[in-house]
């Protein structure tokens with residue numbers, strides 16, 4: 001489910017990602033670029049499709065600190081800190097460096113710029129469903145509908161079955177945000193194929209089990225999302241105010257260190273640091289995240305009567321030493337750091353490098369894969 005651009009955006013290349021709505025299967029692109037403009041870095045992947053197989057053609061990343069002092073995006077401003085022009089130049093630099101020539105691109109939209117919810121509708125036919133979603137959506141989203149683009153997916157129930165209530169997962173994105181991405185794509189010489197909420201990209205690149213429920217937690221530099229995916233369907237997505245940057249700032253002020261030194265210490269020693277000041281500082285910040293995860297899982301159990309079987313940690317901060325083990329100990333569930341590249345073909349020599357980078361690339365990979373779905 002990638003968000004289509006509304007017709008009034010006057011974009012020539014509006015294509016549907018749902019094959020059932022597009023009989024011209026052969027016009028599906030063979031290559032797609034996925035772009036995640038994160039706070040700490042911009043991640044770009046290029047993936048190609050041949051039959052059922054997919055190949056990681058190229059990838060690249062540019063860290064904001066290497067270019068500018070400011071992060072690429074910022075919660076307070078809703079979108080970027082930097083101008084569209086600078087973001088597009090940074091993207092162009094990665095594309096050139098990684099020799100990515102594919103023009104079609106899908107951008108992920110950050111969790112703090114999207115609104116996700118789910119709601120029930122009474123039994124109805126598939127034909128009635130679209131209108132019913134748009135008619136009912138305004139009561140579930142806190143944004144003016146006229147300034148918002150909506151995307152939705154049926155996550156349970158059977159249209160046409162008179163006894164089957166229908167559950168809808170709805171994503172709302174402010175039009176201004178979409179316009180920003182259109183501008184960035186254009187300035188970077190790309191053709192915007194679609195935009196998609198981060199959480200949907202994550203679910204696609206990491207969750208392959210058709211059975212069971214998985215909680216996917218993405219911990220980036222500025223924000224965290226806790227998502228529940230049930231049988232490949234994203235059912236819940238919450239944004240939470242926990243971030244890798246916050247961990248670095250706390251170490252830096254607790255130990256009186258500069259940012260670079262504090263960042264290095266955090267990444268190298270993390271929760272298992274022999275220095276009590278470091279581990280204590282980090283535990284104090286990690287505990288609320290675990291509590292929040294517990295709350296999401298228990299709410300999910302109450303609403304759906306289903307237990308989450310597995311927890312995935314992703315995003316750069318997933319690599320914090322000791323974090324996976326601590327989650328496992330407190331939640332008493334299997335916790336893994338999945339590799340978003342593991343189902344793709346790539347030269348084996350890159351295996352170790354890609355494994356280390358994978359947590360930061362989950363979103364970019366997922367949105368690129370969305371453009372290649374058949």
Ligand SMILES: Nc1ncnc2c1ncn2[C@@H]1O[C@H](COP(=O)(O)OP(=O)(O)OP(=O)(O)O)[C@@H](O)[C@H]1O
Nearest residue numbers: 038039040041220221222223244267315316317320
């Ligand atoms: N080994 C490590 N241990 C702990 N944290 C790490 C490690 N490696 C990277 N990080 C942290 O990961 C963060 C970057 O992760 P990521 O690339 O997922 O962020 P982002 O997508 O740019 O941010 P956001 O999604 O919040 O906008 C930084 O805060 C960095 O300090």
Ligand SMILES: [Mg+2]
Nearest residue numbers: 038039220315
């Ligand atoms: Mg991110």
